[in-house]
Amino acid sequence: MFFDASKPEGNNDSLTSAVSKNGTPKIGQMYLVPARCGVAVKLSARQSIRIENTHGTQVCDFWAFRDPDMQEFLSMAHTRTSLESIFPKIGDILVSNTRQPMLEIVEDTSPGEHDTLMSCCDNNRYKILGCKAYHDNCTDNLRMALLAIQRKAPSIPDPFNLWMNIPVKSDGQTSFEPTISKNGDWIKMKANCDLIAVMSACPQDMNPINGVGCSPTEVSFSVEN
Template identity: 30%
Template sequence: MSNVEKVTVLAGKGAQIPVRAGDEVTVVNVSGTQVVDFWCLPKSSPQQYLSLEHCREVLNKIYFTPGDVLVSDRYEPVFDYVADTTGGLHDSLIAPCNPEMYRRFGRPDGHPSCAGNFWAGVKEAGLAIPFVPSPWNLFMRAAVKPDGSIEYSRPPYLPDGRVTLRMLVDATIIVSACPDDCYPTNGGDGSPRDVVIEITR
């Protein structure tokens, strides 16, 4: 009988969750408009990480779709992208929000950030990765137009949208309910919202 663990990630905050090969991870966008920065750090070797650069190379695309297997920086298969009720097109290009970005926009020091949430998760998990990898920006739209420019837009997703992944390795996942209030990508109103992570073991 399956056991489902639910973790609520509060608006603007992050969480680190240990997972094992065979677990299913479902990211639930309760509001439909909340961007979730998603990282995965396999336990098979120190400092290994889900690499969006390597995924784009291997899969030959910038938007991943159910049936794809995403890989680490060492080309190790990390998880199967099993299902998606949102229509997909989740961003794989944009860096996580960070203190320097907020200073550039004139926000006060101490503004919450996805990079800060990543470091908090790394510390809590006792990991040693020395940099912030690019996240998979679930529920974020940053479309690449024919001329190569990027168009940021409000998430067009419905409440309770779900992205489900099946783990192929033991790992630590780190997620951030993005606090961005500078771009229109996070709900369009600058107000982050809670998300839920369901782990089916």
């Protein structure tokens, strides 16, 4: 059976939440990533994206694909190798699967707790957690956000998980903990090349990663010159 990486297993408002038909934003305009949904946006080289954690409790899965050749994408494995760290911080350059600079973190008002280790959630993840019906998930949000701007996900890269609190113990043990960011925290990243950024307001409500209330919320973003 041919596996089509771009095809969602279900659907939600990600399909109707595009910033424009081809993903080109109005500069400076604040856009919403609705709770449990994904949105894609085009950035030209040297433009910045500022993503705001409206309520402070929300994890935002973040991907970037080079535009127009989306086979090159932001890679967490290559970024960890390049940085010799699993926790990117202000001034760090995030790189692609061909080790090219893609984005630089230029501002971050949060404590800097962002995850580079965990895969994005998908429908199988929720099945394993005990969910019987289809569950909104970041993988499908990525697929739908790209379809909403007439693009297709060539693959499902591991995301840069903004504000996702995954402490790593000295023995390698990890755990899923509530965010430690506060409402209104933002991170700003500057593009090194033309790219398509995709954000998913993670719909995880079966562990406290989106706050102890397990209640996913929206995030917002803007693109700046």
